[in-house]
């Protein structure tokens with residue numbers, strides 16, 4: 300899509316320009332609190348989350364980068380909130396949909412690059428309560444409902460800001476070869492932007508919404524060489540809610556103070572998108588985010604929906620790469636989630652109701668992902684997810700422990716196998732019609 304090309308080229312410009320991308324001053328000496336370590340484990344167990352991009356940009360049905368892509372001025376963009384009145388927004392329906400899809404957490408844009416707070420902020424009136432006819436705080440409604448339905452809610456927070464004059468000097472997206480001047484003055488107070496505006500809003504998000512899952516940061520890549528005062532911001536978050544996870548989408552190796560490493564439109568380490576790092580943490584939980592169609596924010600012309608089968612495979616691939624999948628939808632400006640998303644999510648939820656045991660609570664399996672598929676593991680079991688193998692016999696590399704028995708999953712029928720020191724040969728169950736993932740579970744003999 301247009302935005303993605305622009306985004307990729309902005310990043311490529313930074314990379315090709317020979318800059319060493321570095322984020323100065325992360326939270327040095329950070330020791331995660333016990334509740335943070337517990338939250339990391341729970342995060343890994345969760346495996347599947349709902350990503351939601353929703354803001355005043357949704358009104359134009361052209362994605363969340365419309366401010367930038369149409370080269371609008373701040374003055375023009377400021378008219379947009381007047382048209383945002385999501386009278387059909389129903390927090391219960393959104394949370395229930397995530398649960399029906401088998402998703403175990405939700406990450407929503409509390410504000411995107413337009414800087415517009417989708418929550419009741421006292422730091423600035425550039426927020427949903429004060430600038431829209433709607434006048435309510437959907438983040439509060441969602442947080443309350445998420446607590447009621449016992450699902451974790453994370454707030455996406457864009458550090459990049461296309462409206463605030465103090466976001467100065469400007470980053471790569473606005474310089475954009477000098478083609479976009481959105482009318483901001485050529486001066487601003489960067490320190491005040493970070494310490495007063497951004498940290499002020501983060502303090503609100505971490506105090507007014509009950510316990511939250513964490514903060515999902517995005518946008519540092521716009522000014523890769525700036526001092527983002529991460530030391531201060533990360534310490535503030537960990538002090539206000541020690542269990543809250545910091546998940547930065549800066550496309551680099553993790554910095555001290557960060558709790559999860561996330562990858563955009565990519566499996567960990569693969570960098571097919573061209574802007575992710577190939578450095579994969581062996582310490583932190585991993586996450587991979589992707590879109591259900593091709594857009595993040597509501598895009599009225601994007602009908603490129605992934606099928607339930609593709610989504611299920613994406614989730615299996617993520618789990619087999621020891622990662623979560625955070626799957627995005629962009630609700631409509633009236634607050635409804637379009638049926639195209641709803642029915643696909645229900646289908647995935649139905650599949651997970653049968654195959655979930657081979658996904659939830661697992662970690663990446665003992666065998667490296669291969670052309671035929673991936674493995675996951677938990678509690679003395681190895682789940683072999685055969686995604687791409689039509690033959691009857693499948694030869695796997697050696698599994699360190701002795702295998703007690705092998706069963707087809709989830710039906711439990713016995714599967715023939717032959718284990719030697721060199722590997723394991725499985726006689727695979729027949730491929731059923733439309734089966735997306737043939738799962739075979741190896742139960743390891745105790746103590747060997």
Ligand code: FHN
Nearest residue numbers: 306363364517548563588595
């Ligand atoms: O520019 C954003 C984009 O709009 C979207 O929010 C994605 C989600 O991972 N992150 C960006 C770029 O990395």
